[in-house]
Amino acid sequence: MRQTILSFLRRATGTAQLRQQVVLLEEEVARLLQAPRGQATSPSNPALERLARHADFPLQAWWERSLWEPVVQLAVRDHVRPGDIAFDVGANAGAFAMQMSRQAGPRGTICAFEASPRIIGRTQHNLLQAACHNVTLYHRAIWHRSGDFVHIAEGSHLNDRVESGAGGIPVPTLALDDFIAATGLMPSFIKMDIEGAELDALRGSPRLIAEGRPIMALEQAPDDMRCHELLTAAGYLAVDLGSYKRITRGEDFANPTGVNNVLFVPEEQTAASPYFDSRQELVAKLEAGAFTRDAAGGARLAQPMELPAGRYLVRADFSAQGRDNEVYAGVDADGETVFRYHTFTAFMAECYRDWVVQLDRPGRIEPFLRFLNGRDATLDWRGAEVIRLPAFDSVAPPLVF
Template sequence: MLMKREAGMTEFAGDFEALFDGAMTRYAFERPSIARWWESHCSEPNVNIALQELVQPGDTCFDVGSFIGGLAIIMARLTGPRGKVVLFEGNQHILSQLTWNMIRSHLTNTFIVNKIIWEESDLNMYLSHNSIAPAASRVCSDEASDPHAIRVGRSLALDDFVAEHSMLPDVVKMDIEGSEYYALRGFKKTISEKKPVLILEQNVGDDRCLELLSDMDYKIFDSAGLHAVRSSNDYLEGTTIRNVIAIHASALGRYNLHNPVQKRKICSLDPLKAEVEVDSQGVVYSTFRMKLSRGRYLFVLSLDAKDCVVASEIWVNGTIQTKFYETAKLFSQDCRDMMALVHKDCEVVYKVLQVQKSSENGYMKINSVDIISIDAPLNFKSRSTLV
């Protein structure tokens, strides 16, 4: 069941843009595949930072819904040669790219499991494949739920995997497009025994995971603002997807998460004072520069945009720390708040980009950018590359 990388498996090399049927932009995929382990990898910003805070050397990590492995590489770096990362990915359309990315990163502590994670093992599973955004493809155990779904294999319950391979996870990242609740139901025995830290993507309005974990004495926090989450009412208004961190009550002291997080808006950036430029590819950059003292900050963007791809970047002391890109609609809903860690007083640069128009009517207008200081309960940690 475990498929370990082999150095000679070069047949898995492929053209990433071709895999996505040419639907993504030049900016989004400026390399043929994701950053290797020794390079900066700063997408999925809030989850990225959470992993850096929570994964420890020697940990066993599960990456459930690995996509092409960007966050798995981060976990592999952090857990080091004494740890291991198991990548669960059931989508055959992206499996070859995931495998190739592990190969080219020369990691020795990653393993791929090509199974669809569900509440029971050995069920026939069906995939509603999204050719425009393969990461958003959804699975189900009932063929009738989508007449166009195709059978893609058998399911696997995480409790069964743990029992068979004796791998008890310390940290679990789970992003499986709305199937997290079913995966957790098949993981309850391990959760009860090991009490791993969980980082989950959640659909706003579906509180089943929150209720299940609360019943198991987990405390849940928003990955961006680090405030407590009890229901969808606690998410940023207007969002449809959020990532949360779930930590068992018995482990809260390890992360200093006893007290409520204190937040304070320190300023609002004036869109009229942004430095605006257009590059040779037609990408429009709106750049804000500021001096910030050591601390943790949340950048909250409000914008109007249509028929384009929007991206945002945060540069700290001359180095890019986080970036994210998405279509205008999804960005304005779900990618508006990005966390930044400032380790010393320095210049911070915040950029908002209009990357590509999909029609002549495409546009982007920045309304405001609020900078919020977070009195963060998670301590800064100094880490070195371990693999």
């Protein structure tokens, strides 16, 4: 049995990184197989534990609802259609590549790029588990030029980033213009979230931006508008996917700190885009008294609110200062969570009080904030507004998913 396992692992090697992982796995397999029957064992090598656990941060099954960055999911939902070419730059665990794969279908092509040596195994595992046959995964750092090497610093979560002086195995760089020239694949939609390297990636894409004119969903910090300046100079307009508010300067963001997901659309396409229709209709103003409060201080709408199908912005009104707790906040519809953020109350109050909900059928909604751990005596829950976005009434959902 031992020889069969080790022989399979050796045949699977193809890069220095994989060989390193295989050596670690061989050592652990040998140790486990030599342990007396029934004896408890645990990984003795921290590097093995970090590299080998591909099931860490598993994704939901493709037929189940995903709550992974729901505002970006809606942008993918609205822009990737059967037969499309789409890029997922910074694929992370693979959630958006999976979504793009299902929406683009058998005639579509999805190119996913993940630079982190620590994360790439998880990405590969999840995409294979979901049978994403139309996705090709590339272990490259998208950069302003091809052929360089960068080092990736490990983040506190799955948020590894390019960092000068970081250790580990160097990762080759790739400019998107070079990739497109080599493959002939010009995307109509790009999701890009590469932990601060977005500007370098855009600098390596002048032909893509000028000729391909893809719609892009980028992560951006309000205090760093360089990506915004580059793309607006190229004829793009921007909208905050968290609040559906036009962004022309840093002060336009609803949350002044952290990062935001921004949709950039070529100006010539904005007339037909519901994201640039400024109509917002107030449906209801729910006062604090309309919510029940639990023992930990969480809030939930006491009587579910009936809404027709459509897209809504639920704008929660609360303040909080707690940092030693853990909360879920979002919206349930007909007993199922359809939108959810997950953090601590101070950060939630500062950055995540706008919740975008898509109802594909009439439903009974319940906005909520629920403590998972701890509590917050400073939480001041003042209620919520429910706002309808009528421009999205004409946007058809994906035909298949």
